[in-house]
Amino acid sequence: MRDDVSAFRITRRLGDPPSLRGSATGETCPDLFELSNGDFAIIGTEATADLDPHLPPDAARADYERIVVIDRDTLIRAKRDIPDA
Template sequence: MRGSQTMETCPDIFELSDGNFAVMGTDATQDLDALLPPGVTRADGERIVVITRETLLRAKRDIPDA
């Protein structure tokens, strides 16, 4: 259980066995795609995912510095 006090689904960040990280959040691609800053692009296979500030701050302590 990573932050969910109700056992419901919720945003999360977790490390994969290959050292990469996966993010579960709300898909906001349709709403935010046109609002990307100048010079920022998104590949066809990428999605814009929103997670809460609390989710990222809780994950911070588990993300290695190097």
């Protein structure tokens, strides 16, 4: 079931800000955030139409879910901030 995400707030960024990852403008780049309920929000490139047909047989998404792509560097830099539990 989908939570009402409007009830949550961004509490922190995971990894480096775009300006430290080489963004020319420092404003629009993939980003990861932790929410007040412990979930994560991702800014990335919407790729549902391209990747949905290639999901493995044991993967599925709800109509309200989207497949979002972020670059490897963004996720690797966020790794240190992702909790183990």
